[in-house]
Amino acid sequence: MAKELPNIDLHIHTLYSDGTSNVEDAIRQAASNGLEAIAITDHYHMIGTERFGGYVSEIVSNSKSAPLRVLVGLEIHLQGASIPFIGKNEHGIDLVLADPIGGGADDLKGLRKNQILEYFAEAYSSICKNPEVDIIAHPLNLGRFDQFRLFSDIDPWLPEHLIKKAKEGNKYLEVMSGMSWWFPRSEVDRFTKEYTAFIRHGFDEGVRFSIGSDAHCVHGVGNTVWSRKILSSVGATCDDIIKV
Secondary structure, three states: OOOOOOOEEEEOOOOOOOOOOOHHHHHHHHHHOOOOOOEEEEEEHHHHHHHHHHHHHHHHHHHOOOOEEEEEEEEEEOOEEEEEOOOOOOOOOOEEEEEEEOOOHHHHHOOOOHHHHHHHHHHHHHHOOOOOEEEOOOOOOOOHHHOOOOOHHHHHHHHHHHHHHHHHHOOOEEEOOHHHOOOOOOOOHHHHHHHHHHHHHHHOOOOOEEOOEEEEEEHHHOOOOHHHHHHHHHOHHHHHHHOO
């Protein structure tokens, strides 16, 4: 019998970065929604070194009485051509998500299509070699560049490259429920169909996945309906999802 997908949300933002809710409220909402586990994953560059210790301790403190597992996470971004070293083990970080789009996103808008594709290819290679990274956040999030109105506007070699590198680096691909936000000019049903084909290919190649809402307010915590629909449609079970 196939094992059901876990009820988890491993991508949540709070007031420590660009979210609108505090850590306590995010955890309470997760408990209200009956989640098994969550990760608070604020943007590393927005937390800042002065607040970093407080960020970790606040998550740990609020997790002690929670009826679910609460992970201390971070979302990190490329700085130039590399991922910053964060000292994951030393600082008690459980989970790291990485996104190729960093502070230089505006610079990418001036590039030609092939140059953007090459940038993402190099970024994914770098991310997948980094031992501190666990999860590729919202993979192939190119839809807010003018050259990529549809998901199918991405040349097929880039998804192939990402799947190969994720497998080599033992990284999880996130299936993020708000992924259609990244492709605002694509009709939702078409985007869902095209993205499902990408996830199915990764599944067939033996890649494993993470589930996240990318919630930026308390009401988004646990909203992973789209993620679970996609994963179920390709035949994924809990055995194919990151263990937390």
